Amino acid sequence: MRVVPGFRRGPAAVPGSEGRTDTLVRKEVPGPPPVVEEEIAEPPPPPPPLGRPPLLWPWLLLLLLLVAAGLIALWLFTRGNDHKGAGSVTVPNVIGQKQGPAVDRLDRAGLTSRVVAKPSAPRASPRRRSASPRPRRPAS
Numbered sequence: 001m002r003v004v005p006g007f008r009r010g011p012a013a014v015p016g017s018e019g020r021t022d023t024l025v026r027k028e029v030p031g032p033p034p035v036v037e038e039e040i041a042e043p044p045p046p047p048p049p050l051g052r053p054p055l056l057w058p059w060l061l062l063l064l065l066l067v068a069a070g071l072i073a074l075w076l077f078t079r080g081n082d083h084k085g086a087g088s089v090t091v092p093n094v095i096g097q098k099q100g101p102a103v104d105r106l107d108r109a110g111l112t113s114r115v116v117a118k119p120s121a122p123r124a125s126p127r128r129r130s131a132s133p134r135p136r137r138p139a140s
Helices: 057-078 099-108
Strands: 007-013 021-027
Touching: none
Parallel strands: none
Antiparallel strands: 007 021
């Protein structure tokens, strides 16, 4: 849009001003009203359609499966651990003792005993050396 002003400023010589120029306002000759030109522009085109929105449900299904797998793994790794704490326990040495006293000693230590019966292997008799050394053989 262009608007033409009704007054123009410009340098004008003032009589008796000895080479000085002052700016004066002078009125233009009355004439037809100023011309206002308007350009009519078309509105901008609408934005292009976005197409199909991205599918959200496959990602939610994947997230659900990952959470379910994590919960199942947690259950598998933590089941069967019925003991209250993971403290260290010193196990009394009951090897070579009779079954009854050994089980009582383990029970007093707060442990659960499980008896497994196995046949014992026959012991090999240790070799005995004679008290006197063998006579030396003459060197030939």
